[in-house]
Amino acid sequence: MTEISSGKLSEHNGAPPDAKDHHAADRRAILMLLAAAVALHVLLAVTGLWRPLAWLAIVGSFVILVIVCERIGRMVPLRGRAAYERTLAFGFPALVLLLWQFAGDYGLINPTWFPQPSRIAAGLWDMTVRYDRFSETSLIGRPWLIPEYLARDGWAGVWNLLSESHVLATLGRVFVGFVLGAIPGILLGVVMGINQTVRLMLDTTLSAVYVLPKIAIFPIVMLIFANPFGEGPKILVVALAVFILMTINTMAGVRGIEKVYLMAGRNYGANGWQMMRHVIIPGAMPVIFAGLRIALGTAMIVIISVEFLRAKQGVGFITFYYWEVLNPEKMYAGLLVVMMLGVLLTYGLQALQRRMMPWQR
Template sequence: MSTKVSTPSRTAPSGSGRRAGSNEAEAVEVRVDLRRSRGRLVRIIGPFTPLLILVLWEVASRVGVLDARFFPPPSAIAETFWTMLSTGDLVEHAAVTLSRIAIGFLMGGIPGLVLGIALGSVTWLRTLLGPIFASLLPVPKVAIFPLLLLVFGLGEMSKYVIVGIGVFFYIFYNAMGGVLQTPQIHFDVATANGANRLQRWSTVALPSALPSIFTGLKLAVGGAFVIIAASEFVGSRNGLGYLIWSSWTTFAVAKMYVGIVTISALGYLSTTLVTLLERRLIPWSRQ
């Protein structure tokens, strides 16, 4: 007696199943199109966002929503900016600030780069000096400015040193971190090919650390502008920080905003220049 074993028969998907799958695919496509459209809209509107903010600020200040004594219209600030630019007053203050930053950058950046690569490459040196730098890092750099005034006086040297100290730590830690991230096998290969310690630093450690070093440079640029502005508040008779502080004390609010906008624009341009230099020197970092 034979028994029949029933096997499930394959049936074609029903029409409702095909419609459900088609609807889901269409919904996904619609969502993708919406995201693309939103992205294009953001790219178009994005550059006009600052202009929109300025227009709203202008209107709010004119109609009294914002107190014009503290938030003067952007048109009034622009007029003051043009006047100070025409007389050369703004250029003089900006040139003084930039020169202080440049000299302080060299004073702090070069030692920070050398020591960062050295401590990243030499274990015993990192063990010996690392805790010292780690203990000094949390100290607010502006907090030691009164001490620098006592040591160096109200002259230019105190401002160079305070900028140099701030720049040093940004570059030092990024350079050391960049070297420490370099695979040890790279150093071993250089040693196997007869490279001495100096050659290992110049051909392995420095190129490997360059992306981190440029990150430190960009951070140092922003930090340098903050530090120099704060130091010029109390220890200077010129510079953009002095312009901001003296305008505040005399309630020349429009001039104060001119100083703030100028130092912000210079900081942005300086960071952009460092970024362009990075792309020129180490194009592989973008990969």
């Protein structure tokens, strides 16, 4: 009884005795690893070999950093695990940016073609606040002028203001194409998952079309529309890419449902609609949302590629434009905007997934 009480007391106060010993060993290992990293750089600096061996030293430091973070992760209590994982997720990109800045400042990389993050940030700021009078466009549509345009021209003026935005042009094409491709793709995938005849008829065709580069069929799509340079072809090629991915993923999700769930639904007397609503759709939903994430990334890739080729507005267009005029700071800023849009859209899709699948929280 005394042993049990002392064990509980020790666990309440912190880690068990053996865990504390492991933590002490981890702390000693962390100090030794950090000292080794510092000694490596000091030795190279003293001998004059740091610059020629800089990247080797940086790679060695990265390996040491990974080991140190592994050791720290062992000591993090359960209640601090989420904070530790967020620190790793956001801290490492910040460290990479600092290294990029340092490498550019000290000539380890060519700052002409790989400008420092500070220069890229300055380029992004200039793109954000500047209005291009030649193309009558801006990066985000100058939202700070909305009150002025609303008072002067009403909502039509606000729409004209926002319609100049490259970001909103890209997001609009992605959103419309994503919805137009995802909904019929999910519906057809469900049908193919539950009906063998339809699956056998379409599976080979979908597999053949899936491997085609979507940008390669863009010229064919342009021939379908009366205005081949309008928004229709851009949206349709995104919808086709999303449709094929969602059909294949949804079919796989429906076919992967555990048979015991289907048997339980039938044993409880569920009819076809009830089976679809309460068993098949919820059972396939994890795979469907995994497919939606892949399809969303594909939609972004496709629309940026299309905007490279045939657009006068959009994030892909300005990225390619600044490459053509040899302005690498703003070219990288355009790529940064693409990455930010991808992250924001992914987080939005994850929020929708948590709302539609509350049982997985």
